[in-house]
Amino acid sequence: MNEPRKRRVFPFTAVIGQEEMRLALLLNVIDPRIGGVMIMGDRGTGKSTTIRGLADLLPDIEVVAGDPYNSSATDPDLQSSEVCERLQRNETLIIEPRQVPMVDLPLGATEDRLCGTIDIEKALSEGVRAFEPGLLAKANRGFLYVDEVNLLDDHLVDVLLDSAASGWNTVEREGVSVRHPARFVLIGSGNPEEGELRPQLLDRFGMSVEVRTVRDPELRVQVVEQRTAFDNDPDGFSNAVNGNQFALQQRIVDAQQRLNQVSIDDDLRLRISAVCSELDVDGLRGDIVTNRAARALAAFESRTEVNEEQIARVASCCLRHRLRKDPLEQIDSGDRVVKVFCQVFERDGSNDCTDFKLALTA
Structure with a gap:
């Protein structure tokens, strides 16, 4: 049985303009400790397209097969408690490649959806108190993108920022206590016309960029042509920029390895x-x-x-x-x-x- 073909994402290197936003995103990939990016600006300026393109550009990460937290087999700071217990029992872990996760946090999400909750199905069918991981677990070692972050409920913002700052998510639900890694690059976007952000929230983002609608007619035409070409032939368009994509991917990997020097x-x-x-x-x-x-x-x-x-x-x-x-x-x-x-x-x-x-x- 053939694997389903991966949906094409507009290539990061083909995005025209918005250099400041692209630079901030790249730097956070190289060093996630920077603390994420807040992108404020007009609608339709390529914010979501650029972020998804970056996640698609990055090389696959190695994770423990079957682990819902994208746990690393070698880094204790990126391992769930289950993986740690398996290592203590000297079990052999199966490693598999996985695409860097890119998780969208919808505005209507609940705290249970974000942090995780009790698996009701298992509780009813097997009488077992089991934990169902949330979006923070899925985003571990990847990106968590919050569009219209200035409209997000304050209590969700607090939970999100605590996890982003500590790198861990702790959940206490109905006698179940779970602590798992939640290391992700937090990216928020919003339109200033739809409400200001709290200063405490702004301060927690490492970097902030402002994006504006392109005003130059020739550049606007170029953007439209690029998007039309991609929509008409995603594979052909992506193949044409594969060289640029690979070159930038290699620069990112080299930079990550060089950072400590x-x-x-x-x-x-x-x-x-x-x-x-x-x-x-x-x-x-x-x-x-x-x-x-x-x-x-x-x-x-x-x-x-x-x-x-x-x-x-x-x-x-x-x-x-x-x-x-x-x-x-x-x-x-x-x-x-x-x-x-x-x-x-x-x-x-x-x-x-x-x-x-x-x-x-x-």
Whole structure:
């Protein structure tokens, strides 16, 4: 019996524009400890398409066969309690490849659907208290995407952020206690016109990007042509960009392996903290995330030392959403970050502080 053919996803490298969003997503894949991405912007700007394309681009992960938590056979931090018990009994684990999970959290989801609940069918038929894993289990070692996150119920947001921060999900239901790994890249998207996000929620996302509708007519026509070509012949379109896809996949894998070798000079750390202090950023998440994002970018660019350019390209994404809102201030929050960065790093700000693009297919 032939396996069902996998549904084609629009290739990540074929997405036109939105460089800042693509860069932020790539850096979170290289170092998931950055803490995820909040994508705010207009409808129909390719947010969901880009995220699904990235999940499809990544190489398969090795998981323990039959395990609902995508457990790793070698990393204890990515193993469910069942797998740990099997290893303690010296059982031989069967390994199988699995596509990086991409899980959508619907707005109407309940806490039980998110965290997991009691398996009613087993309880009734076998009289056994068994746990039915939720979306957090399915998302382990992958992506959890929340569209319209600004409309999500507050209690679900709290549960989601706690799991994203700790990497674990703990459920206590009717005498059943389960703790399983929940390491995922949290991606939220929303339209500012449909409601503002709580500052506490914004701060928990590692990076924030803003996407806007393309205004250039020629670029719009190019986007339409690309999408039409893909819809008419998904296989042919995907095959045409396979070389770019494989090259980027290899760069990501190499960057993940190089990440631990990347260092950042003490003077640059001091300047990053000076930028955060000057911007009056609360807490230390801004400092930590900027350091991590700069190191991930250096690894992606095949470097072992962070330089000022890499910090400049990630500073706005890491800090703009942590600034206190001043209703009387006209300047954009991203521009405020750029202005302070230029002051602290002693740049003139005319050219090199405002346009940091990444050639993803280079």
